[in-house]
Amino acid sequence: MSQLNRREWLKAAAVAPVVATVSGGLALSTAGAAPGADDLKAVVDKALGFLKTAQKDDGHFFGPMGPVPQAEPGLTALIAAALVRAGVPADNPVVAKAVGFLEKHVQKDGGVYIRGMSNYMTCLAIVTFKEMNAGGKYDKVLEAAGKYVKTLQFGDGLTPDDPNFGGAGYDKPGTRGGPDLSNTHFMVEALLAAGVPKDDPAVKNAVTYISRCQNLESEFNKQEFAKKADDDTRGGFVYNPSAFKDPKSDKRTDAGGLRSEGGMTYAGLKSFLYAGVGKDDKRVQAAVAWIRKNYTVSANPGMKEKDSGLFYYYHTFAKAMDALGEDKFKDAKGAEHDWRQELFDELKGKQKANGSWANTNRAFLETEPALATAFAVLALSYCKKK
Secondary structure (H helix, E strand, O other): OOOOOHHHHHHHHOOOOEEEOOOOOEEEOOOOOOOOHHHHHHHHHHHHHHHHHHOOOOOOOEEOOOOOOEEOHHHHHHHHHHHHHOOOOOOOHHHHHHHHHHHOOEOOOOOEOOOOOHHHHHHHHHHHHHHOOHHHOOHHHHHHHHHHHHOOOOOOOOOOOOOOOOOEOOOOOOOOOOOEHHHHHHHHHHHHHOOOOOOOHHHHHHHHHHHOOEOOOEOOEOOHHHHOOOOOOOOOEOOOHHHHHOOOOOOEOOOOOEOOEHHHHHHHHHHHHHOOOOOOOHHHHHHHHHHHHHOOOOOOOOOOOOOOOHHHHHHHHHHHHHHHOOOEEEOOOOOEEEHHHHHHHHHHHHOOOOOOOOOOOOHHHOOOHHHHHHHHHHHHOOOOOO
16 A cells, blocks of 8 residues: 555545446455455454344354244354454454354264254354364364264265265255255365365265356266356356256246356355365366356345345355455456455445344345344455455
């Protein structure tokens, strides 16, 4: 930021040239920009203030699962991990109480859950325990949880050619629907956080399933929907390939394929990169190409309602961009984006006076402030420039 102090820079910014963003808005032309530590802390501290008021006495946060909010480890884990990653000390009362709640729900089988949705809950808890694992405090918990999560992967009784092979759903196979990309990307991240090596069969099989969620016809995906990918969808990812078989699904395209979605595409890309798939791999290159064409921080591209799942989108966007390792990301039109600064500015602008975030779109349950705030803070934690 040259030799200008912050106040002088803000004055200069008021009359600085602006450049158009892909999303159609305006942004200051800032070379190599990234939010400063003080700027990030101010936003996170406001969020922490809100979360302190939303936390229950035993440390949990009500999760918006089902018609009646209920105590569940998933949202509590998500919030604790987000805060620690964003710089809140592990001994902060909000974090400590949340982790204490998780500890009480570590089950004998290694899972971390109360009832149902045991894969989703355990995967989020694993990431939290990893963030809190100073001095190896949770080594045994992580090992047991990793082993438990492996038992929830679709594979038993399936051949490797089965479209469901290697995927993960909300719970044990057969208890609540089939696998989907969202739960599978959480599983990959959790397995690696638990210390499972990248060449472990569970990780490799998950990559097999994730590859079959990509709108890319190749030796990795021979499903019909991939063959019907067009210029708008090719390279992106879908939430659930089985939607192709449902003629009433709103996920289908006019060409008979499936829409690529932003949140899912970043989830697929970051899973590839986390699992060791190289940047020169055709799957990674195709995903990045789709992202270059659809880069934005103001909407969830590919969704019929652009604000649908917006805060979920922010967290997969941030993780994938961080893993890709490009400080400046060039879109398909050649414009360069300081994605960390752009994401920070967008989230700061959406933060409410009480420190929370919330979506007006009910999809993904993001009208619940605690959930939207968890995803927002998690996304912000990746805005720190390395």
